[in-house]
Structure formats: C-alpha cells, structure tokens
Amino acid sequence: MVNAAGKFGPYDQPGQTRTPVIGMGHARALPLGGQSGSDLVRSRIALRVRLRSVRPGDRLPDVGVLAEELGISEITVRRALEGMCQDGLLDRRRGRTGGTFVAQDWDTVVAAMHDADEAASVDAFHLLLECGLVAHGSGEVPTERLDGLRALVEEMERTDDQAHLAELEARFHLDLAEALGGPGIREFAADLVGRQCLLLPVPQPEEVREQNRRHAELLAELGRGATDPAVQAVKAHHRSRHR
Structure with missing residues (x-):
C-alpha cells in the first residue's frame, strides 16, 4: 500500500513538508516550506x-x-x-x-528553468546538511565505508565526458549522505540534488575537477578523523559551485 503521507511528511500538501535533520544519529523532522x-x-x-x-x-x-x-x-x-x-x-x-x-x-x-537565486538557497541547505553529517560522523566512520567514495573520486579523475562527470558528482553526494547518515538521509539528499539538477546548468568538466579535489580532501580528513578540516573541505566544495 502506498504511504500517501510520504517518507518525510505530507508531501501532498504544499508548505507542510518535513525535513530530516541530523541529531544523535537519528533523523527527526522540522518543517520546510516549498517542497510539494x-x-x-x-x-x-x-x-x-x-x-x-x-x-x-x-x-x-x-x-x-x-x-x-x-x-x-x-x-x-x-x-x-x-x-x-x-x-x-x-x-x-x-x-x-x-x-x-x-x-x-x-x-x-x-536550461530555461535555471534559477540561480533558488539554486543558492537549496545549495545552502545542502551545505548545512553535509557539514552536519561530516561533523557528526568524523572519527566514527569505518575506513571501508569510504571505499566506494574513493572509487568515485578516482573514476572522476579518469574521465573527460561531461555527462559522466556530472553523474559521478551527483552520485558522490548521494553516497556520502548514505555513508555518514544512512539510507534515510540519502533519500533526503536525493531531493536536494534533484532540485539542483533542475536549477543549475550541468557542471563543466573543469568545475567538476575542482570539486573532485575537495572530495579527495574531505575523504582524507574523514579517514584520519579531522573534523574541522573535513568541514572546511565541504565548505570549499560548495564555494566552488558558485564561482
């Protein structure tokens, strides 16, 4: 049977969407307007x-x-x-x-639907989510849980195809959300990344290359449990999206 209320709240009623946030290893709901x-x-x-x-x-x-x-x-x-x-x-x-x-x-x-202002708002929330996940999970993530993310970073270094690079960039953020927050947080990250796909142009290869350097830095800092540098790597990645 379909859950008409949706996974994270009553999506059928605009303005009543509920958003999971990170707290003590669990997702709890806070209201967030605009997602019907x-x-x-x-x-x-x-x-x-x-x-x-x-x-x-x-x-x-x-x-x-x-x-x-x-x-x-x-x-x-x-x-x-x-x-x-x-x-x-x-x-x-x-x-x-x-x-x-x-x-x-x-x-x-x-391309006709791109909206830089709305994209910046979604990206700000995505930044908040990832900083929270990194701060919460730093020093507690088994290194093998990051292996799939490392493989994505390596694959991004090997390809020049723009569509494939954009795909791998999206997959990195989805897999990061799952590695640090679990399947439920991956679902919420999917909502944010999907909205960004509608609001922003497909990133150029050089843009993804710069972002991928931040990916590598983030994984290195997570691997050694360095919370502050890991959070800074997340922030640097999001800043590069708006240059």
Missing part, C-alpha cells in the same frame, strides 16, 4: 536523468510504481507528470506502446 508532492516528483525525475538511469526518449515507470517508490499518492504523481508534460519536460504517448517519456529536448527545456 509535485516538486518531489520533478526533482526525482531530474535526478534520474542526471544519473542516466533514464535518458531523453526513455519511458518512465508507471504511475503506480513511481508512487510506491516515492511514498506519495498516485494522484499526486499523475498531476506532477501532467505538469511536466505541459512544461515540455515529458511527452505523453497513447496506444499500446504509449506511456510517459522523457522529452528528447530535456536539456533545452531545463
């Missing part, structure tokens, strides 16, 4: 495109599957998809092979 059920659907689809689990022209899962995955009602998902079709982000096709598809010109449509 439709926003959640949009951000998660944008994240799927960034992670290349779906690509322009691909068919999305059925409404019931998306509703189950996101923990919101089918009617909320259906309305969100209709809105995205009206915006040109998705295409609706009828018939036996029909369904809802990522628009072929997804990148062009998203």
Whole structure:
C-alpha cells in the first residue's frame, strides 16, 4: 500500500513538508516550506536523468510504481507528470506502446528553468546538511565505508565526458549522505540534488575537477578523523559551485 503521507511528511500538501535533520544519529523532522508532492516528483525525475538511469526518449515507470517508490499518492504523481508534460519536460504517448517519456529536448527545456537565486538557497541547505553529517560522523566512520567514495573520486579523475562527470558528482553526494547518515538521509539528499539538477546548468568538466579535489580532501580528513578540516573541505566544495 502506498504511504500517501510520504517518507518525510505530507508531501501532498504544499508548505507542510518535513525535513530530516541530523541529531544523535537519528533523523527527526522540522518543517520546510516549498517542497510539494509535485516538486518531489520533478526533482526525482531530474535526478534520474542526471544519473542516466533514464535518458531523453526513455519511458518512465508507471504511475503506480513511481508512487510506491516515492511514498506519495498516485494522484499526486499523475498531476506532477501532467505538469511536466505541459512544461515540455515529458511527452505523453497513447496506444499500446504509449506511456510517459522523457522529452528528447530535456536539456533545452531545463536550461530555461535555471534559477540561480533558488539554486543558492537549496545549495545552502545542502551545505548545512553535509557539514552536519561530516561533523557528526568524523572519527566514527569505518575506513571501508569510504571505499566506494574513493572509487568515485578516482573514476572522476579518469574521465573527460561531461555527462559522466556530472553523474559521478551527483552520485558522490548521494553516497556520502548514505555513508555518514544512512539510507534515510540519502533519500533526503536525493531531493536536494534533484532540485539542483533542475536549477543549475550541468557542471563543466573543469568545475567538476575542482570539486573532485575537495572530495579527495574531505575523504582524507574523514579517514584520519579531522573534523574541522573535513568541514572546511565541504565548505570549499560548495564555494566552488558558485564561482
């Protein structure tokens, strides 16, 4: 049965979204306005495109599957998809092979929706989340839990493909949230990263290279339990996004 209240609060009612924050190893909820059920659907689809689990022209899962995955009602998902079709982000096709598809010109449509001010607000909250996770987990994270993150850093050093670099950058932040806060915090980080995918251009390779240096510094400081330098590495990474 679908949880119509959503995983982190009543997403179906704008203005009543609840956000997990870090405290004593658990997530507790605080109100955060501006994230409706439709926003959640949009951000998660944008994240799927960034992670290349779906690509322009691909068919999305059925409404019931998306509703189950996101923990919101089918009617909320259906309305969100209709809105995205009206915006040109998705295409609706009828018939036996029909369904809802990522628009072929997804990148062009998203580019018209970029909003630097809103992106800065989301990024500020993401910074707060990651600084809290790093401060809370520093010195307590087994080194093997960081191995997957180190592998992502190394892979980013080996590729020059812009789309792949953007994908790896997104994956790093999702995996960092899970390594330091668990699966529930990864879900919340996915909301933030997905919103950033809609609000900011795909990062250029040189930008990701600079950010990846901060990734490496962060993992090195976490590995030796140095809280303050680790937090500074997170801050330096977020500053580089706005240069």
